[in-house]
Amino acid sequence: QVQLVESGGGLVQAGSSLTLSCSVSGRTFNFNGYTMGWFRQAPGKERELVAAISPALGTTYYANSRQNHYNISTDHAKTALYLRMDSLKPDDTGIYYCAARKSDTLPLTEDLIDYWGQGTQVTVSS
Numbered sequence: 001q002v003q004l005v006e007s008g009g010g011l012v013q014a015g016s017s018l019t020l021s022c023s024v025s026g027r028t029f030n031f032n033g034y035t036m037g038w039f040r041q042a043p044g045k046e047r048e049l050v051a052a053i054s055p056a057l058g059t060t061y062y063a064n065s066r067q068n069h070y071n072i073s074t075d076h077a078k079t080a081l082y083l084r085m086d087s088l089k090p091d092d093t094g095i096y097y098c099a100a101r102k103s104d105t106l107p108l109t110e111d112l113i114d115y116w117g118q119g120t121q122v123t124v125s126s
Helices: 065-069
Strands: 001-005 010-014 018-025 035-039 047-056 059-062 070-075 080-085 094-101 119-126
Touching: 001 065, 001 094, 018 035, 018 070, 018 094, 035 070, 035 080, 047 080, 059 070, 065 070
Parallel strands: 010 119
Antiparallel strands: 001 018, 018 080, 035 047, 035 094, 047 059, 070 080, 094 119
């Protein structure tokens, strides 16, 4: 079993930066056997992929036009996943979920997710 716990959300002003963290735990967890991702559920919308990373393959994926403002990364020593977001806009508002799939292959879709975090709220004010 793998547990994911997000942190780092909050209320920020447009133009700010924010880094979300996801602490990963599990007796047999190893980043090299998983694809990790961040999903966002904006108010009134379906949950969507924001960014994904395959540590084993050394590849990343960013889902939309905001990709130049996002950076997904992992810290293997801390077993943590991060999402840095720069130049935030009100459209970035939503609940951000950390997700893990037991495979090292991208892409990452909701139906392939094996583990979800509980989510962390990000609100960007204009």
